[in-house]
Amino acid sequence: MGSEPRPSPAGSHADAEARLRSRLAEVEARITAQRAVVDGIVASVRGENVDDEHDPEGATLAWERQQAAALAAEAAVERDELRAALDRVGAGTYGFCEVCGRAIPAGRLEVRPAATRCVEHAR
Ligand SMILES: [Zn+2]
Incomplete structure (x- = not known):
């Protein structure tokens, strides 16, 4: 037949791209949330007019x-x-170790989709 889609071993990069995009969305949400905490705390400090650095609550905040x-x-x-x-997905260089140029194992990319090195060269 030959018409059935089968995953290519070197790059099921559609999967990788989806994985990267969902992680990216997650991380961006985390950044937004943490920045809101930073801003919120700044606002509450300002609101309570706490300008004494020795105030224990001020120190905690x-x-x-x-x-x-x-x-x-x-x-x-x-x-x-x-x-x-x-x-790198767009450039077609995704999934290769930047040191030795060999394909990074799929299992490693699943755990660390942004990995730039194989396990051997990760340290
Ligand atoms: Zn390597």
Whole structure:
């Protein structure tokens, strides 16, 4: 027959692309949520007119704001990795180790869709 679609081993990249896009959406939602936390805390601090750094509640809010900002920054890094991976899908270079040029195993790409290296060269 030959008309049946079968997954190509080197690149079922339609799957990879879908996976990357859904992760990207997830990560962007996380960034938005964390930034809202940062903004919300800033607003509440401003609203209560807490300008004493030694105020214990003020210190907690500052800490929470830092945590949220750190999480947002972390998610932003992942977003950039996912975007770069999508670029590689478009360029046809997705799924190959940047060190040795061999195909990264599908199982690894499932766990880490933005991986740029094979397991051997990941460290
Ligand atoms: Zn490699």
